[in-house]
Amino acid sequence: MKEINCQLLVIGSGPGGYVCAIRAGQLGVDTIIADAAPAGGTCLNVGCIPSKALIHAAQEFHNLLAIAQGESPLGITAAPPSIDLSGTVDWKDSIVKRLNQGVGSLLKKSGVTVLPGEARFVDGKTVVVRAGGQEQKVHADNVVIATGSEPVALSALPFGGRVVSSTGALALREVPGRLVVVGAGYIGLELGTAYAMLGSRVTVVEASQQILPQYDAALVQPVMNRLKTLGITVMLDTTALGMNDSGTGLRVQVSDGAPQEVLADCVLVAVGRRPNTESWGREELVLDMNGPFVQVDGQCKTNMRGIYAIGDVTGEPMLAHRAMAQGEMVAELVAGQKRNWGSRVIPAVCFTDPEIVSVGLSEKQAAEQSIQTVSGQFSFRANGRAMTTARNDGFVRVVARADNQLVLGIHAVGVGISELSSAFSLALEMGARLDDIADTIAAHPTRSEGLAEAAMHALGRALHQ
Ligand code: FAD
Ligand code: NAD
Numbered sequence: 001m002k003e004i005n006c007q008l009l010v011i012g013s014g015p016g017g018y019v020c021a022i023r024a025g026q027l028g029v030d031t032i033i034a035d036a037a038p039a040g041g042t043c044l045n046v047g048c049i050p051s052k053a054l055i056h057a058a059q060e061f062h063n064l065l066a067i068a069q070g071e072s073p074l075g076i077t078a079a080p081p082s083i084d085l086s087g088t089v090d091w092k093d094s095i096v097k098r099l100n101q102g103v104g105s106l107l108k109k110s111g112v113t114v115l116p117g118e119a120r121f122v123d124g125k126t127v128v129v130r131a132g133g134q135e136q137k138v139h140a141d142n143v144v145i146a147t148g149s150e151p152v153a154l155s156a157l158p159f160g161g162r163v164v165s166s167t168g169a170l171a172l173r174e175v176p177g178r179l180v181v182v183g184a185g186y187i188g189l190e191l192g193t194a195y196a197m198l199g200s201r202v203t204v205v206e207a208s209q210q211i212l213p214q215y216d217a218a219l220v221q222p223v224m225n226r227l228k229t230l231g232i233t234v235m236l237d238t239t240a241l242g243m244n245d246s247g248t249g250l251r252v253q254v255s256d257g258a259p260q261e262v263l264a265d266c267v268l269v270a271v272g273r274r275p276n277t278e279s280w281g282r283e284e285l286v287l288d289m290n291g292p293f294v295q296v297d298g299q300c301k302t303n304m305r306g307i308y309a310i311g312d313v314t315g316e317p318m319l320a321h322r323a324m325a326q327g328e329m330v331a332e333l334v335a336g337q338k339r340n341w342g343s344r345v346i347p348a349v350c351f352t353d354p355e356i357v358s359v360g361l362s363e364k365q366a367a368e369q370s371i372q373t374v375s376g377q378f379s380f381r382a383n384g385r386a387m388t389t390a391r392n393d394g395f396v397r398v399v400a401r402a403d404n405q406l407v408l409g410i411h412a413v414g415v416g417i418s419e420l421s422s423a424f425s426l427a428l429e430m431g432a433r434l435d436d437i438a439d440t441i442a443a444h445p446t447r448s449e450g451l452a453e454a455a456m457h458a459l460g461r462a463l464h465q
Contacts, residue, residue: 014041376458
């Protein structure tokens, strides 16, 4: 067996792992990254990027269809469009391939050695990487576990055939006539909405009393309204119990107390993701765990010296940008720099229609910490730019401390609002107060005027409402 030494071994080349390796390489750390899958992990191959490509194609198709059906107020007419989902999937795959290659080039440029293969700890400083019957033993001063997460399966609806996870839903070559989505979280609603726009008759089955239960009710209401407009049936407080294949279609059994059946051609199960903690020889280590996740401190250190963990394997929120930021921090720590996670703001964006952005605390979360707040809100109904795009649903809300007006949270729902998420995060990272935001001149006409208007509203001096 070939043996090699390095200062840093990164296990997993998702957004956490590859960013960590690139930064370490840039800082002159002798770095190896191991992964059996193409570079980019869940996010790039079967997550963030392909899902947004599908959502974009679906929105384009739906807009053309609305125009063709005379539903557009813009005075435009067009012939009914058609969709070749296979072509869409090929386009999406070409983007993924380009990004795989891009990550590969960045790793190479930073002097990182890429070891294709599955990694397994032998002990805290030794890892064996296996690929195609070949094995390499890596002795590393530091190891970063960045093994990500995988979809949770339901025993009543195991994956296989026409029961798919998000990965399967992103690779369908035909638009299913009837799609049942189990779980109205991020994946269920992003992909369920996309398929409804592509022409599927979609039913969403959600165990909680609200779609996107992690967001407050006011934020999800515009999304709920839009699901209705798109003809999506939402069954709340309902769980999926099982399924029969009748030959002509799937009969999905659900219950909200009373059992019912929903017919489907395809079932997407999107009930959460769980950390990958089993494939890499955890049993050879003595790692402290935090429930199902690897426990880390504010520097992503585990309880074992020289072993770090980053990204989805370390807990919520399971988001690519959190994994990347952790990866960058760990690389700098390994290179001897002083870094700490501190109170970094992690924006959450749901790419539904309209999109939702949430940064920092909600009023309810602040109240749970006994913080008194003031808040201001601005509806896009009064925003000129929103009107010119024929979609003025949604709003921006700013939450601040009542005593010193320090901004604690910014939450918004609206078309294209994801692009404002970095402005929201920046305001919180910079310790903005309400008047900092209210007195920042926003370009007109843009949706970003809504942020200043919401702050003005909180200060009792709203202009446009
Ligand atoms: P991952 O990206 O999961 O990468 C882990 C890597 O480790 C994989 O490549 C795997 O092959 C490798 N690995 C595992 N075990 C081993 C082993 N033993 N040896 C070697 N390699 C191993 N997040 C967002 O922020 N925005 C979004 O819009 C978004 N959309 C999403 C859409 C979908 C459909 C899905 C499924 C997820 C989405 N996410 C999104 C979540 C995002 O993909 C994850 O948070 C992110 O990929 C986590 O990065 P990671 O580096 O921790 O792990
Ligand atoms: P999720 O946690 O967002 O939503 C799962 C939903 O399924 C919840 O609403 C839950 O109440 C419901 N549920 C659970 N068990 C159920 C059952 N038996 N029957 C009916 N409903 C049930 O999980 P997800 O949508 O699978 O996404 C996984 C993770 O991936 C997310 O938490 C997020 O971290 C990440 N992600 C992020 C984005 C983004 O940032 N835009 C997009 C997609 C995925």
